[in-house]
Amino acid sequence: MSNAVEIRELHYRAGKSFAIEDLDLSVPTGSIYGFLGPNGSGKTTTIRLILGLLRPRSGTIRVLGEPMPLRAPAVLGRVGFVPEQPHLDPTLTVCETLRFREAFYPTWDGDWAGRLLQTFDLDPHHPFGKLSKGQKGKVMMLLALAQRPDLLVLDEPTDGLDPVVRRDMLAALIDYVSQHGATVFISSHLVHELERMCDWIGVMDNGRLVSELPMERFKNGIKRLLVSAAPAETESAPFSVLARDRNGAATETWLVRGWEPGMSTWFDARDASLQSVIDLDLEDGFVELLRTFRTPHGKEVR
Amino acid sequence: MFRVVLYGQWKWSRIVVILGSVAGFALPILSVQGATSDPQRAMKAGELLSVIRSWGVLYPVLAAAIGLLIAIATWTPDHRGRHVLALSLPLPRWRYVLLRFTAGLVLLVPTMLGVLAGALLASATATLPPGLETYPVALAIRFALALAVAYAVFFAISAGTTRTAGIILGLIGTVIVVQVVASTAGIELDLTSPVQAVVMNWPGPLAIFTGRWMLIDV
Numbered sequence: 001m002s003n004a005v006e007i008r009e010l011h012y013r014a015g016k017s018f019a020i021e022d023l024d025l026s027v028p029t030g031s032i033y034g035f036l037g038p039n040g041s042g043k044t045t046t047i048r049l050i051l052g053l054l055r056p057r058s059g060t061i062r063v064l065g066e067p068m069p070l071r072a073p074a075v076l077g078r079v080g081f082v083p084e085q086p087h088l089d090p091t092l093t094v095c096e097t098l099r100f101r102e103a104f105y106p107t108w109d110g111d112w113a114g115r116l117l118q119t120f121d122l123d124p125h126h127p128f129g130k131l132s133k134g135q136k137g138k139v140m141m142l143l144a145l146a147q148r149p150d151l152l153v154l155d156e157p158t159d160g161l162d163p164v165v166r167r168d169m170l171a172a173l174i175d176y177v178s179q180h181g182a183t184v185f186i187s188s189h190l191v192h193e194l195e196r197m198c199d200w201i202g203v204m205d206n207g208r209l210v211s212e213l214p215m216e217r218f219k220n221g222i223k224r225l226l227v228s229a230a231p232a233e234t235e236s237a238p239f240s241v242l243a244r245d246r247n248g249a250a251t252e253t254w255l256v257r258g259w260e261p262g263m264s265t266w267f268d269a270r271d272a273s274l275q276s277v278i279d280l281d282l283e284d285g286f287v288e289l290l291r292t293f294r295t296p297h298g299k300e301v302r
Numbered sequence: 303m304f305r306v307v308l309y310g311q312w313k314w315s316r317i318v319v320i321l322g323s324v325a326g327f328a329l330p331i332l333s334v335q336g337a338t339s340d341p342q343r344a345m346k347a348g349e350l351l352s353v354i355r356s357w358g359v360l361y362p363v364l365a366a367a368i369g370l371l372i373a374i375a376t377w378t379p380d381h382r383g384r385h386v387l388a389l390s391l392p393l394p395r396w397r398y399v400l401l402r403f404t405a406g407l408v409l410l411v412p413t414m415l416g417v418l419a420g421a422l423l424a425s426a427t428a429t430l431p432p433g434l435e436t437y438p439v440a441l442a443i444r445f446a447l448a449l450a451v452a453y454a455v456f457f458a459i460s461a462g463t464t465r466t467a468g469i470i471l472g473l474i475g476t477v478i479v480v481q482v483v484a485s486t487a488g489i490e491l492d493l494t495s496p497v498q499a500v501v502m503n504w505p506g507p508l509a510i511f512t513g514r515w516m517l518i519d520v
Contacts, residue, residue, distance in 0.1 A: 053389045077392035087383035087390075091313045103306040104391050 004029045004151050004183035010059030020207040034198035035187035042207040043187040047155050080144030084155040086136045090129025105147040113146035134165035141169045145176050154186040195282040210293045222285040223259040224278040227252050231270040242292040255288050308405040315375040315409050322368040326416030330517050333357030334424040347431045358515030368413050369452025376406040377460045410449050418442035441517050448510045
């Protein structure tokens with residue numbers, strides 16, 4: 001499988017307090033890749049590095065098969081980008097903003113831009129600077145989609161928007177992806193939103209990639225186990241124990257990764273008893289993963 | 303591509319462009335009217351030249367002010383958007399800068415033409431004593447060059463970050479403080495004169511701003 005975005009051994013430092021260290025990341029072509037992480041974890045910085053807006057200290061970045069930032073002008077013509085903050089000229093009307101963008105992208109689809117204007121219920125004669133936050137978000141999504149990109153890079157595109165606007169934007173995005181097979185790289189705080197649409201998940205924390213997995217494996221692999229007479233030794237377990245907390249004298253709660261139904265026999269062989277297996281949704285899995293990663297003995301999970 | 307960049311910049315600069323054009327048109331006319339409004343004084347060549355010379359100071363001032371304001375307006379949309387739009391467009395950075403610079407230059411043209419039109423009109427209507435002549439085209443060309451130089455200098459400064467501007471201002475401030483301290487302490491140190499000589503004397507970059515700005519001369 002080829003990768004639309006491929007990062008290897010990337011190092012970047014911004015000032016003294018923040019650094020991205022030894023980052024490896026792969027976004028499979030045609031996937032919808034959800035990029036999760038708390039505030040300040042390095043998501044936006046990573047996106048800027050991918051787009052060639054920042055230059056890494058070392059390491060390689062390939063986007064759509066081309067090295068970045070070396071081939072940025074050619075690559076950016078095939079990438080639709082929605083940044084975290086509105087970045088467009090506030091004095092231009094929506095219509096003028098579309099004309100501005102059209103001049104730079106040879107693949108621009110004016111007909112579809114016109115249809116999206118209607119779908120998003122945008123007034124083409126309204127200045128961009130006077131639009132509401134939701135309308136600005138819609139305009140930026142429209143611009144990214146109407147240039148018919150092979151890769152969409154969306155940095156928290158629906159952050160702070162109401163559910164109706166979010167739904168409109170994501171519907172247009174899904175519609176485009178299903179028709180054109182484009183790759184989507186989307187960062188968001190809204191974990192449930194990503195859970196519905198993404199097929200890959202990458203989790204970033206403190207400048208490092210904590211986990212990168214297909215969505216199903218991510219969701220199914222992390223479980224909370226309630227164990228009686230828990231064994232001290234877990235090295236031989238066929239799953240990874242991310243954390244274990246004592247509930248009382250007799251039981252412990254384990255957070256494990258890589259769990260499969262037949263693995264309960266491992267407990268039986270050690271005179272332990274598995275009392276229950278609790279499924280975690282993406283948000284619980286995400287929170288537990290970060291909690292584990294941040295503990296002194298937390299280990300990186302790939 | 304150039305058309306949409308120019309249009310965007312026009313929206314940010316139009317008030318400056320209009321005011322600059324009006325001021326550029328009015329300045330030569332007012333200077334000649336000021337010099338020839340008194341029939342007695344209009345006949346005296348020396349006094350006339352003195353009045354014209356005093357008005358001449360305003361041409362480089364106008365060029366510097368318009369150049370500064372257009373340069374600031376040129377970069378304002380990018381600064382507002384933290385340059386994300388510019389950096390994410392599919393074209394080399396030098397080409398984007400060139401587009402912005404050229405669009406700003408085009409927006410200087412109305413002010414240049416304003417000075418030319420004003421100078422031609424003032425020349426056509428002025429009654430001059432014998433021995434004096436008008437130089438409307440030469441004045442307009444000189445104004446255009448000064449305007450372009452001022453714009454280019456401020457364009458380069460405005461392109462930088464606040465940190466860059468801070469470093470430049472810090473350097474200038476340091477030179478001034480050292481000079482003042484040296485003067486106060488009685489130390490023979492002249493930092494500003496050599497810099498001034500390099501920058502303001504021919505072929506220094508700002509030499510165009512110095513010398514005589516005369517619409518009417520011998």
